[in-house]
Amino acid sequence: MENDIVLTMRGICKSFPNVKALDHVDFTLRKGKIHALMGENGAGKSTLIKVLTGVYSMDEGEICIDGTDHPISIRSPQEAQNYGISTVYQEITLCPNLTVAENMFIGRTPGKTVDWKAMEKRAGEQLENLGIPARPRQQLGSCSLAVQQMVAIARAVDTDCKVLILDEPTSSLDDTEVAMLFRLMRELRSRGVGIIFVTHFLEQVYEVSDQITVLRNGELVGEYEVKDLPQVELVAKMIGKDLEELAVIKKQERTDEAGKEILYQAEGLSSTETRPFDFHIAKGEVNGFTGLLGSGRSESVRAIFGADQVTGGKVAMKGKSVKINKPLDAMRNGIGYLPEDRKGDGIIADLSVRDNIILALQVIQGMGHPFSRAQAEEFAEEYIKALEIKTASMETPVGSLSGGNQQKVILARWLLTHPDYLILDEPTRGIDVGTKTEIQKLVLRLAEEGMSITFISSEIEEMLRTCSRLIVMRDRNIVGELKGEELTQDCVMRTIAGDRREGN
Amino acid sequence: MKAPEKNLSQRRREPITDTQLLLTITICIFVFMYVMAMVVWGGGFLKPQMLFDLLNDNAFLIIISCGLTIVMITGSIDISVGGVTALVAMTGVMILNGSLRPFNRIEAALGLSEGSRIVFALLAALLIGLAYGLVQGYLIAYLEIQPFIITLAGMFFARGMITIISVDPQKAPQSLMNILQTRIDIPFLGSPNKKGVMIPARMEIGVVIALIIVVLVFILLRRMQLGRHFYAVGGNRQSALMLGVNVRRTRFMAHLICGILAGIAGFVFMMHTGAGNATNATAAEMNAIASSIIGGTLLTGGVGNVVGTLFGVLTLSTIKSIVTTSGLRDPWWQSITTGAMLCFFILLQSVVLMRRHTGNKKS
Numbered sequence: 001m002e003n004d005i006v007l008t009m010r011g012i013c014k015s016f017p018n019v020k021a022l023d024h025v026d027f028t029l030r031k032g033k034i035h036a037l038m039g040e041n042g043a044g045k046s047t048l049i050k051v052l053t054g055v056y057s058m059d060e061g062e063i064c065i066d067g068t069d070h071p072i073s074i075r076s077p078q079e080a081q082n083y084g085i086s087t088v089y090q091e092i093t094l095c096p097n098l099t100v101a102e103n104m105f106i107g108r109t110p111g112k113t114v115d116w117k118a119m120e121k122r123a124g125e126q127l128e129n130l131g132i133p134a135r136p137r138q139q140l141g142s143c144s145l146a147v148q149q150m151v152a153i154a155r156a157v158d159t160d161c162k163v164l165i166l167d168e169p170t171s172s173l174d175d176t177e178v179a180m181l182f183r184l185m186r187e188l189r190s191r192g193v194g195i196i197f198v199t200h201f202l203e204q205v206y207e208v209s210d211q212i213t214v215l216r217n218g219e220l221v222g223e224y225e226v227k228d229l230p231q232v233e234l235v236a237k238m239i240g241k242d243l244e245e246l247a248v249i250k251k252q253e254r255t256d257e258a259g260k261e262i263l264y265q266a267e268g269l270s271s272t273e274t275r276p277f278d279f280h281i282a283k284g285e286v287n288g289f290t291g292l293l294g295s296g297r298s299e300s301v302r303a304i305f306g307a308d309q310v311t312g313g314k315v316a317m318k319g320k321s322v323k324i325n326k327p328l329d330a331m332r333n334g335i336g337y338l339p340e341d342r343k344g345d346g347i348i349a350d351l352s353v354r355d356n357i358i359l360a361l362q363v364i365q366g367m368g369h370p371f372s373r374a375q376a377e378e379f380a381e382e383y384i385k386a387l388e389i390k391t392a393s394m395e396t397p398v399g400s401l402s403g404g405n406q407q408k409v410i411l412a413r414w415l416l417t418h419p420d421y422l423i424l425d426e427p428t429r430g431i432d433v434g435t436k437t438e439i440q441k442l443v444l445r446l447a448e449e450g451m452s453i454t455f456i457s458s459e460i461e462e463m464l465r466t467c468s469r470l471i472v473m474r475d476r477n478i479v480g481e482l483k484g485e486e487l488t489q490d491c492v493m494r495t496i497a498g499d500r501r502e503g504n
Numbered sequence: 505m506k507a508p509e510k511n512l513s514q515r516r517r518e519p520i521t522d523t524q525l526l527l528t529i530t531i532c533i534f535v536f537m538y539v540m541a542m543v544v545w546g547g548g549f550l551k552p553q554m555l556f557d558l559l560n561d562n563a564f565l566i567i568i569s570c571g572l573t574i575v576m577i578t579g580s581i582d583i584s585v586g587g588v589t590a591l592v593a594m595t596g597v598m599i600l601n602g603s604l605r606p607f608n609r610i611e612a613a614l615g616l617s618e619g620s621r622i623v624f625a626l627l628a629a630l631l632i633g634l635a636y637g638l639v640q641g642y643l644i645a646y647l648e649i650q651p652f653i654i655t656l657a658g659m660f661f662a663r664g665m666i667t668i669i670s671v672d673p674q675k676a677p678q679s680l681m682n683i684l685q686t687r688i689d690i691p692f693l694g695s696p697n698k699k700g701v702m703i704p705a706r707m708e709i710g711v712v713i714a715l716i717i718v719v720l721v722f723i724l725l726r727r728m729q730l731g732r733h734f735y736a737v738g739g740n741r742q743s744a745l746m747l748g749v750n751v752r753r754t755r756f757m758a759h760l761i762c763g764i765l766a767g768i769a770g771f772v773f774m775m776h777t778g779a780g781n782a783t784n785a786t787a788a789e790m791n792a793i794a795s796s797i798i799g800g801t802l803l804t805g806g807v808g809n810v811v812g813t814l815f816g817v818l819t820l821s822t823i824k825s826i827v828t829t830s831g832l833r834d835p836w837w838q839s840i841t842t843g844a845m846l847c848f849f850i851l852l853q854s855v856v857l858m859r860r861h862t863g864n865k866k867s
Binding site: 055076078081089093095096097098099103112113155 | 726748
């Protein structure tokens with residue numbers, strides 16, 4: 001049995017100034033197995049991965065490979081690579097200015113010179129092998145994010161690694177791409193590679209994994225065989241709460257939208273990124289844009305918010321015609337937008353939680369009229385409490401919070417402006433089940449209080465639970481609008497796939 | 505058998521990279537400008553010697569620009585190079601004319617001939633460049649101090665050192681300058697003078713050194729792992745680290761090479777002028793930065809090409825001679841035109857890159 005083991009981590013401890021990130025965590029990976037690493041945000045998954053790849057140094061514990069008992073020390077990603085440990089991170093960690101082939105080979109090719117021909121040939125073969133739609137000589141920056149991710153995996157695959165770490169690899173991929181990735185993972189498994197699979201998607205874990213290790217608050221909960229652990233139990237273990245609390249949010253009895261005041265109406269709205277479309281939302285309504293990745297759902301809401309350059313169309317708020325050409329116009333009209341790209345468009349990582357929370361309100365009020373410190377603290381405190389943001393203090397830089405809590409900070413920022421209309425673009429992506437449920441509940445509560453909300457999510461189930469009307473998009477066109485009885489997973493899928501059109 | 509064919513067709517279809525695009529633009533603009541100068545002003549511009557004069561006068565600038573291109577590709581900056589060039593030139597000239605006292609003692613102790621002073625001047629140049637590269641590289645790469653501040657300090661230090669070594673301008677002895685200023689005659693590119701006698705085109709040794717350095721740096725950037733690491737670090741430092749690039753060492757090497765090249769540039773400068781002066785190579789660092797940018801190197805890092813830099817220097821110096829030739833002899837006209845051209849180039853680059861990238865997004 002011992003020979004099966006490719007990686008053992010024992011008693012790993014790691015502390016950061018404010019928090020104990022890992023507390024005596026054990027982890028064992030076997031040859032030819034896909035081992036899922038699960039846990040809520042802040043549970044210590046990322047820290048464990050970073051310790052393993054030499055990004056962080058551990059305070060205590062030992063790492064052994066190849067089933068031996070000799071602890072090795074990994075001080076840099078390069079050393080990790082030398083030990084056969086490769087990682088594909090959630091954020092693309094490649095260089096966009098280099099070619100695809102270079103990105104696959106840089107930093108790990110011996111020698112002082114670059115053999116372009118050999119490198120491009122090898123890259124071309126590997127890409128073809130794995131069915132990745134990229135050309136070796138292509139500049140990486142010109143590939144889509146999904147393809148870039150696959151190039152990162154191709155790089156890892158090419159290293160003949162014994163341990164492959166996939167850190168949230170599926171969060172930016174659509175279903176076909178995910179299927180392709182899984183095929184690849186199974187192929188690698190059959191070649192005897194041990195794969196550590198970090199993800200938030202429970203279904204995906206059950207689809208490909210053999211084993212599961214669960215972490216909670218930096219501590220090890222346990223290691224399980226997938227077949228012995230039903231999904232509900234896994235969730236319970238991850239969040240450490242009883243199942244009742246998790247109970248699916250009940251489908252609320254939704255009042256008819258007829259007779260309700262139309263809050264926002266757009267006719268023929270278009271931006272540089274979208275085709276013209278019509279859209280409206282009533283007061284207190286929750287609706288959503290759905291469709292495959294890249295179908296234009298984010299672009300549509302960006303047009304509503306004025307985040308992309310608006311090129312035409314008429315917009316009315318509460319019956320009055322308004323012009324929304326830039327985000328500030330939207331904000332002044334009581335529209336809030338929580339962007340898809342949390343890191344790029346949302347948080348300002350170096351600013352404190354407090355400053356991030358008051359940011360939007362400050363902008364609306366004008367920079368010439370700063371809030372007093374006491375007022376800012378009052379606001380921050382109110383929302384840290386209301387949304388249960390886990391932070392050491394309101395002075396903590398947002399960058400050091402976990403993903404879910406960062407998301408809550410942005411949410412707090414918009415709630416503070418008391419918008420009439422709030423757009424949430426993938427608010428639950430990459431955050432744990434517990435927080436997800438909280439956000440869904442919050443959305444419904446806000447709608448009850450009269451706020452209109454547009455909700456976008458890759459998880460159809462989540463949309464069905466929260467939205468009373470779904471606008472379905474395909475290839476940048478609105479292809480259907482579903483409500484009431486039609487709100488079933490099956491129906492949505494078929495509309496997306498194009499089997500069924502509105503009116504037919 | 506089908507696969508290679510497919511590869512070939514893929515090869516041809518590949519769109520050019522940003523680096524290549526910017527390089528093409530630079531070369532086109534240089535050629536356009538030079539041809540325009542030939543047509544409008546004729547005279548000097550029609551003689552090949554004009555081009556060689558541009559090279560002769562700017563050989564040192566080509567060399568420091570090569571160094572700056574490397575540093576800028578890694579996303580860093582070095583503004584000490586002008587100072588280093590001047591310091592090296594002053595030290596070198598004083599070694600040549602025998603007024604550098606510590607060196608005189610060594611010379612007397614070893615009983616060397618006058619000619620060997622050239623070797624010592626070269627050694628001093630390399631040593632000063634190396635010292636600058638080592639110290640600045642260490643501070644920037646390993647202690648992670650802002651490169652702008654470190655090299656600003658380096659610039660002041662170098663300028664200060666020049667005045668400490670000698671307050672008065674120094675001149676190298678003519679006997680040694682005759683050796684240093686050896687010119688290479690290129691008869692077939694000559695042109696007749698007023699009396700109708702063919703004067704061959706003349707190129708200084710410094711130009712040969714500069715062109716060799718351009719070739720070496722080109723090979724470094726294109727063919728060596730280290731060169732590609734420069735690009736990776738400049739493209740995304742965090743990613744480069746994750747990809748297993750030794751980021752600190754790479755940044756260190758960039759500054760080291762830049763320092764050494766600044767030393768060599770100082771020696772070439774001395775070969776050309778034979779004079780040591782506190783105001784030598786004033787604003788050379790700014791001209792080098794401007795040349796690199798005109799040549800398609802982005803200040804943000806990750807994109808750049810040394811051939812472009814060569815053409816950047818030529819473009820910049822052509823602008824200056826055009827300004828002079830057109831009768832605006834006051835130096836500020838050169839500055840104003842250079843400024844305007846730089847602005848134009850950067851605008852052009854951003855517009856081209858922006859259009860290209862939004863184009864990619866849509867397709």
